[in-house]
Structure formats: structure tokens, C-alpha cells
Amino acid sequence: MIEQILITIATAATPLLIAAIGELVVERSGVLNLGVEGMMIMGAVTGFGVALTTGSPWLGVFAAILVGALFSLLFGFLTLTLVTNQVATGLALTLLGLGLSGMIGEAFVGQPGVKLAAIYIPGLTDIPFVGRLLFGQDPLFYVSILLTVGVAWFLFRTRAGLTLRSVGDNHGSAHALGINVIGIRYLAVMFGGACAGLAGAFLSLVYTTQWIENMSAGRGWIALALVVFASWRPLRVLAGAYLFGAVSIGQLHAQALGIGIPSQLLSALPYLATILVLVLISRNRRLTMINTPASLGRPFVPDR
């Protein structure tokens, strides 16, 4: 029973984690992409459609990553090359994604989807209690954990990560040093888009194996909030995503048990709890200040 609950929590947390880690990299480079929700839902519909037509869930996953990255490339072209307003462009991307996915997905409504099978390692998965938790989840769960650790390592242990952070801290100085600010931001934006697409594929290939319009249900926005409240630290994003997952599942169980608390209040609990906890761990203003990308959302036009 407990093992089952823990697995459900992981399933609730994984899409948030993948999307938020992608957005974290984008924001660390100084770009604010509010289009996460739109890229996610495009990933979801693409993943579902490709898996359904080809029968291969893996092809669906790769297609979703590709579409997420291409969709974010549109955002990158508008905000980085044409220097449009990042906030407005991100919002437009979300609206476009929601509309476009609804149109593409019309034929898929009500169709049974293809599930990305959970991993099964004989022996290990059968270990009582922890076997399924550690060795029997869906592959994207492991991807999300590797992605988090990998991004943390990349940002804080590699030269390329340092360059990316420097662009987010002060794009003028980075340009003066000869760093290709726009090029790095393009790569970061596309990585963020690919992650959002992957998170969408998780929703339609693992979470529920069907296509429902607007099935991302605000998860892109939660991912965005997680990045800020985690003060742009990958491991804090992990903590935040799992806390959110845990409280969401917990409140469902509480509702099922019929505790005398209004269900609306219980539904709001994950949001409240996550924000509260992340605000508390980000109380150190100095650390927050150091981790906040100082150029976030500011347009950059190099003078030549």
C-alpha cells in the first residue's frame, strides 16, 4: 500500500520535474519562457499521436521532444532574434500550444493510447517493498532523476555551465568577453522546449494513456513557479516537485476518506504547501540573490 502510494507520488511529480528542470536551464541563461504549458501540451499530443500511429511509444517520446524543441525555437526566434517582449511572447506560445494541440488532437479523442511500459528487471523488481519503487517504474522516471543530477552537475561543475550562468548574470559583460550570448540562449531555450515536450509525452504515454484536450491542466505553470520558488537550484526543484506530488496524492486520499474539510480547500493544499515550504527554504536572501539570474527577462541587443 505504502509502496503503491510512493509510486503514485513519483508519477505525479515526474512531469513537473522534467518541465521545471528544462525551464531552470532557460532562466539560468537569462530568458523567461512562459510558454512551458504550451510546449508541454504540444509534446503530449505529438507523443500520443505518433505512438498511436506507429505503435511505438518510444517513437512518440522522441517526436514529443523534437516538437517541444521546435516549438521553443519559434519563441527563441521571436524573443532573441527579433527581440520581442519575452513575457508576451511566452503567453502567446502557451495560447497557441493549447489551441493547436486541441485541433491536432481532435481525431485522437476517445482512442485508446499506447503505454510506455514500466521497467521489469527479474529479481530486482521482485524485491519486496522497494523493488517496484526502485527498479520497476516507467523509464521516464529514471530519465527525470538523471536529468536533474545531470543539469546540476552541468551548471555548477562544467565550463559550459559556467558560461551559461554568466550569460544569465550579466549579458553585457559576457558579450564584452566574446561569449556568444544569443547562441547560448538559443541552445538553452531549445533544451527547455525539449524538456517540456518530454514532460508532455509523459502525460499522454504514462500518466494516462489517452488524449484529453487541455490535459496538461496547468502543470506548465506549476513548473514555472517551482523554478522561482526553488531559487533556480536543481535539487530544490526536485524537492519541490516531489512535495507537490506528495501533497496532491495525499489530499486525494484524504478526500476519499471523507475528512470534514471542504474538497476545494484540499485541492488547493498542494499549491499552498509547496509555495510555503520553498519560500521557507529560500529565506536566505543572500543565497537567493546570488542564484537569481540578474539578466532574467531583459532583452539583449549587442552593439556592433
Added chain:
Amino acid sequence: MSADTAAVNLLEVRGLTKIFGSLKACDAVDLTIRKGEIHALLGENGAGKSTLVKMLFGSLEPYSGEIRWNGQPVKIANPNAARKLGIGMVFQHFSLFEALSAAENIALSLDDQTPISTIAAKAQALSYSYGLPLDPYSLVGDLSVGERQRIEIIRCLLQTPDLIILDEPTSVLTPQEADKLFETLERLRAEGKSILYISHRLEEVKRMCDAATVMRHGKVVAHCDPRQETAASLARMMVGSEVHAVVRAPIEGIETAEALLEVRNLSRKPATPFSMPLKNISLNVRAGEVIGIAGVAGNGQGEFFEAVSGEAMQLEAGTVRIRGQDAGKLSITGRRLLGAAFVPEERLGHGAAPRMKLSENLFLSRYATDSKAFLGPGGVVKESAIDAATQRIVQEMDVRKSARDPEAAALSGGNLQKFIIGRELDRRPTVMVVNQPTWGVDAGAAAKIRQSLIELARSGSAVLVISQDLDELFEISDAISVMHNGELSRPLPRAEATLEKIGLLMGGAEPGHVDHGLESV
């Protein structure tokens, strides 16, 4: 070109031109730098010095002209190409990343994949060998301006360049830090490196440089040997006309004059993690005198100005008193109504709204204090009165502009500053507080601003000037205090204040131990 000149000349620039829109920022500039020389590039703000060196460092693309390096024509496409050739640059507005450590900042400008720890060790060793001690793991946001410049210099030296470009390096240093820098530069020259030294401080150029190129309005007006020139002749080349010296009439009986601005035990917690707390500051400014506050940037001057002007209110009303009345809990407007006037450091965005006309900027800052003159019945704006006042200020301060009432952002820095100062002087304030009155202002305008501040004081007002420019403070102040680490020293009367004493206080020497010489620093 003969092989001889190529062997002697490291860098030759011929006819380099850069055009921004309709402005020729650099117009057919020639420059020759020999091996092992310190070459000064002189000129006022806006003369085109920064544009020229940005082209040499590959941050800007020349419109036309030729650059020869060791006799060979080269095209410098970007800063990496410049570094590969052997050109290093120490920027005026530091190109550092506050949220990163010193070592990380250095690593960013090195192309190779050397681990950070190796870079840190190398940087530390190099910094000690040049007598510029540096902790590679400290966060840049926590460092003083002088320490930040060390990082820039070390970063530049680690690339072992043949030509080092220094853009206004001493404008943020204490005199002692500047001396240290000169020693380093002389050592580099002895090692055969060339240095392009950009400055508008003529004394240090005369003292140290082997050759000089003077620019004005984007053109080279002279190549000369600064050791053969006087400071006055160099200034004339830079400005193009004589600069009038500021006259400061002596004051008498100041001890008995009434204190118009009093600051009592002012303390302030840091507003952001990188800002400076203020510690128990007390100061009186009396009618008729100009008090100067010196200090290296970032020692609390900005925080002090905010507290005095009312941008930040105090917890106790008595910490700031204007004309004998408690003003600590009053807003900026409240303090203005008591007769005070304030000019902040940042001209655009703080001192003036960039996209608004001069007349609108005038009205915005004075509608409360001059409501009778500028507002009619029912709060209707009297445009003709405001326009008349604007033109009066423009005339009085000799503000040069392209239209009758242009947007603030359309004025050059010096002209906008003259307007902002004039806007406050026009009220005849009894207390005037100015932060960096002539930062980035050309010599002619600076002299005008300084003279008008002295005249305001002599007409019976109290004037407080915060400045990083020591020459300016020595020119206009009757007494000089030094702000260091959020603390303010006792004011030294002008007759007692020497450059050395003030420099020691700026470096953090105890106010009581001013006379012990350099060893104690």
C-alpha cells in the same frame, strides 16, 4: 613599410572610422603604439576613446580603416580574436559577474578547459607576484571596486598579452591603490609589454606615459610627448579652449554659522545583500560652507544619500534635521518643502525621467515646492510659467540642446546634468545635497557646475557634495570627510586635508591615526 618600423611598432592604426547613425564616433583615427611603451589616450567624455578601444578589442566593428599588428594587417572580428593576437583589456565599467567567484570570472575569459582549481591557484600566484593579493574564491559581489579591478588585471595578465588596454583605471581607486597600479604598469613595461592607457587625469599621464594621442569629437587632434607638455597645455588640446579655473572665496566666521543640515547618529541596515550598512554617521553642514564626502565607490555613499534625501526614511525622526527641524521621517517632498534640494547620482531614471521633456521633468520635481508658481486653480498646470522657468534654467546653466524643449534622454550627459543642477539651484535651496555632481561631465560643464555650487554656499546655503573625484572635492570643499565601510570620518578642514591623508582614510585607516604613513595600510 620597412622592416624597421615593424620591429618597433606593435600596433598601427590608420584611418579607423566608426559611424553610429549620423554620428562619427571615430573619424579617421591614427594611432601608433611601440613595443614596451605606455601610451596615453586622452580625451573628454564622448571624444571617441572608448569606441576606438572597443574596435581594437573586437567588440565593435570598424566602418573603415586599417589595423596593423606587428606590421601585418589584421581584422579583429571579436574579443577572442583580439586575445589570440595578444591584446588584453581592463574595462572601465567592469565586465565582471557579481554572482560568480573571482576564479570563475577569470575562467570565463580563458578559452581552454583548465579546471577552476588550477586557474584559482595560478591567479593567486600571479596576483601575489604583482603585489595585488586576491582571494580567488571570494564572490565578486562582496568585493570592493579596487579588488574588482585587480581581478580584471589578473584576468588580463593570465592571457599573457603583448598589449594591455586600460580604460580609465584610476577613476575608482584611492591614491594609494593608484600608486600600486602604476608600479604594476611600470613593471609590465620593463617586461617589454605595451600599454594603452586611457585617462583624463593629466598629472598621472605626465608622470607615467611615454607618448600620448589626444582625441576630440572623434578626431585625433594631437600626437605628443606628455612629458614635454604641461597639464594646462594637455587640457587645452583635450577641450579645445581654455578651461576656467574654479574660484573659491575664503569663508569667515563659519564656526558660529547656523547648521542647516544635521545628521545625528544615522545607522542603516543593508537594504540588499550587496549593499553597505551605515554605522552611526554624524555630520553638520553650516550656512555658507561646502562639505565634501570622499570615498571609494560602494562604501555607503549611495545608501547615505538615500537616507539624507528621503528616498529611504529613517526609524527616528531626529537622525536627519533640516533647518533645525526633524526630517528623518519625511518623504523627499517633505524634505524639499523644508528648503532642501537633492541631486542623485544617476541622471537618467533617477534625476530625470528619460522620455519626458525638460519642462515636464522640471514640473515633476518642483510641483510641490512651487505649487503657487506652477499650479493654477483646481490643480491645472500653468504651462507658460513652467516653460519660462525651463528656459531661464537653460540660459543660466548654458544647457546646449537641439530643440526648444527636448526629451531628457536627448541631451548629452553633461548638458542634462547642468539642467538637473540648475533646476535645483533655481529654487535657491537652503540645503543642497549632490551625489557625484560631475560624473561623466566634460571639463567645461564641470567647472560651471562646481562654480555654481560654491556660489550657492557663499550666498548662505549649506552644500553637501558626495564625490569619487578627489580633484573636484579639493577644488570646491571647505572641509572633507571620508566615507569608508559605511562609516564617516570627522571632516578635515581644507587647509589640513592633503591628498595623502584623504587617501589613507579612503583605504580604511583609523581616523585618529592619519599621520602614520603608508606602512600601516
